[in-house]
Amino acid sequence: MASFMEDIKFPHLSIPVTIKHKQVVLPAGPIPVNNNDTLYLSNLDDTVGCRVFTPTVYFYHSTPSMSKHVVEKLRDALALVLVPYYPFSGRIRGTNNGKLEIFFGPNQGVLMVEGYSSIALTDLGDLSIPNPSWSPLIYRFPDEEPYKVIDMPLLIAQVTYFRDGGFSLGLRMCHCLCDGIGAMQFFNAWATTARVGTLVASPNPCWDREYFLPRDPPLIKYPHxxxxxxxxxxxxxxxxxxxxxxxxxxxxxxxxxxxxxxxxxxxxxxxxxxxxxxxxxxxxxxxxxxxxxxxxxxxxxxxxxxxxxxxxxxxxxxxxxxxxxxxxxxxxxxxxxxxxxxxxxxxxxxxxxxxxxxxxxxxxxxxxxxxxxxxxxxxxxxxxxxxxxxxLLYESADFGWxxxxxxxxxxxxxxxxxxxxxxxxxxxxxxxxxxxxxxxxxxxxxxxxxxxxxxxx
CATH class of the missing domain: 3.30.559.10 (Chloramphenicol acetyltransferase-like domain)
Incomplete structure (x- = not known):
């Protein structure tokens, strides 16, 4: 095979993970909605292809800069970021016409999970390409239905510690809330806030889904x-x-x-x-x-x-x-x-x-x-x-380590x-x-x- 193209093979692994703790993370301050309030999702947010969770994983080696407990640092920064990004703390529900919307109730928040593995991060071998064996590093609820987004936490984060001090951050983010560019904006705010210790959210996040309201009456001009x-x-x-x-x-x-x-x-x-x-x-x-x-x-x-x-x-x-x-x-x-x-x-x-x-x-x-x-x-x-x-997957994921x-x-x-x-x-x-x-x-x-x-x- 030519040197400019290489077939990278990933190892088949069994990764034992024990879940030690689960906690709900709520916004650290007041947010501009009350219980029973709702937010509109646009028809771009609400296509069938967006009614999914996007799973991603981030691996980090142990470093001297990890002076504070990783979960605490991530949790505290996430609580701060959830103030301007408050829709992530809500839930999705269906409406009478089949559309989805965000609604708010008491103590909803996002979910943070802490897990431990008896193997070392180095035992995972090549970490340069996706590997289906990493699925235990991303939390799923027992008996969770495929493609379920209704009444689910809209962000689920699992930190897994490995025996050698390395760790992974496994995320599931509901696609209804953001596309890839929007997810990077949120993720960068979370990482920067963790790194500097105070809230940093630039650019200032805005919901503005009504920008994409359909026309009245609708006008379909292409075969799609x-x-x-x-x-x-x-x-x-x-x-x-x-x-x-x-x-x-x-x-x-x-x-x-x-x-x-x-x-x-x-x-x-x-x-x-x-x-x-x-x-x-x-x-x-x-x-x-x-x-x-x-x-x-x-x-x-x-x-x-x-x-x-x-x-x-x-x-x-x-x-x-x-x-x-x-x-x-x-x-x-x-x-x-x-x-x-x-x-x-x-x-x-x-x-x-x-x-x-x-x-x-x-x-x-x-x-x-x-x-x-x-x-x-x-x-x-x-x-x-x-x-x-x-x-900017790698550039946006520096939480301080x-x-x-x-x-x-x-x-x-x-x-x-x-x-x-x-x-x-x-x-x-x-x-x-x-x-x-x-x-x-x-x-x-x-x-x-x-x-x-x-x-x-």
Whole structure:
């Protein structure tokens, strides 16, 4: 395999964790709501794809700067941050029309869990890539239903101490409250407050979900293939769900990304493609070819989110807005077109889907959700790429004991039609990790195709 792309294998582990203590963390001061008050969630917050908890984990080695008990430091800082970020201390409930809202009652708060493991942090081996074996480090309630967000704490934090003094912070944050950029804003405020010892929340957080109210009457101006229910007459979904897929992670150098981008741009003079356009196209083509998707005339979809904050002008969105402000873009192609056309053709599909998201498209999305209110996640013929490389995962996670050794998700296999682009974790690293799921029989074929950067099918 070429040196600019490396298949990173993670160890299969059994991590014993004993939960010692659970506590509710409440805001440290007055908040501007009373019991029985509610807050509006926008239709971007309330899509079916946001009705989930996003699990992440952060690993830290023991350092001399850990003079105060880790849980106490995290708890005290979190209580301070929950004053300006008070919606996190509420709960979600349903309304008569199927929408969700935040409501407030007595002693709700967020949950902090303290656990201990009899093994050392060093026993976990490679901490550079997601590992499904880390799931005991993220707290779940006994017999918790999948995808439950109603009446749940909206932030659940688990600190796990290892035998050698290292520890992990496992988080579950409700996606209804924030997108990735908003989560980083909250997380940075929490970490900075812990580091300096007093509340630091800059920019000043604002709720402002009414900014995304649907129009009256709603006006759906686009087909919104990203939400469409498709009868999957191909072998794509069945090949991924019938056999337990393998989670694969590839370390991709900056040089490799630039090479893919340059190859994609080679025949285009009118459009300037980004590295994401090219890498997303390259992954999509390689994935579909490796899976040998049939029939050839089946319509495939590639979806990904586009940050719309900078597009919103009338009026502009406030800097401190931390809610969901991303829109789902969707590129479509028949199987035969995707596998027979060269990389620049597919890159142009991705590019046009990305630049097609504007304020008008966003307003149409809000109206579509208002009218149709999709109830289930649609997987038919779809690959979703999630770009975490734009988030300052490592830079935002210094609570006073330095950058984490690893910051990010743990497991992709529950939704095997998702590919994640993660930042590489080293201090001077400038590459990224491409993590996705494949049937065992398709892994070698994908690697061969992914390494083959050629301007032809």
């Amino acid at each position: 293939f990203e939400f469409m229910s498709v009868v999957d007459e191909s072998n794509l979904t069945s090949s991924l769900w019938e056999v337990k897929p393998v989670q694969k992670c590839y370390k991709v150098s900056r040089e490799f990304q630039e090479q893919v981008k340059s190859m994609a741009q080679e025949t285009s003079k009118d459009s300037k493609y980004t590295a994401f356009d090219a890498m997303a196209a390259h992954v999509w083509r390689s994935w579909v070819k490796a899976l040998n998707v049939k029939p050839s005339d089946f319509e495939l979809r590639l979806t990904f989110t586009v940050n719309t904050r900078h597009m919103l002008k009338d009026p502009p969105l406030k800097d401190g807005f931390y809610g969901n402000a991303v829109c789902v873009a969707c590129a479509t192609s028949k199987v035969e077109e995707l596998i027979n056309h060269p990389l620049p053709w597919t890159t142009d599909l991705v590019h046009r889907a990305r630049v097609g998201v504007n304020e008008d498209y966003l307003r149409s999305t809000l109206d579509y959700v208002e009218v149709r209110r999709p109830k289930t996640l649609e997987f038919g013929g779809k690959l979703t790429i999630t770009q975490w490389t734009r988030f 330095g950058r984490p050794v690893y910051a990010g998700p743990i497991d992709l296999t529950p939704t095997p039609q998702v590919c994640v682009f993660l930042p590489e974790g080293g201090i001077n690293a400038d590459g990224m990790l491409v993590c996705l799921c494949l049937p065992p029989t398709a892994c070698k074929r994908f690697e061969e195709l992914f390494c083959l950067i050629e301007n032809r099918a």
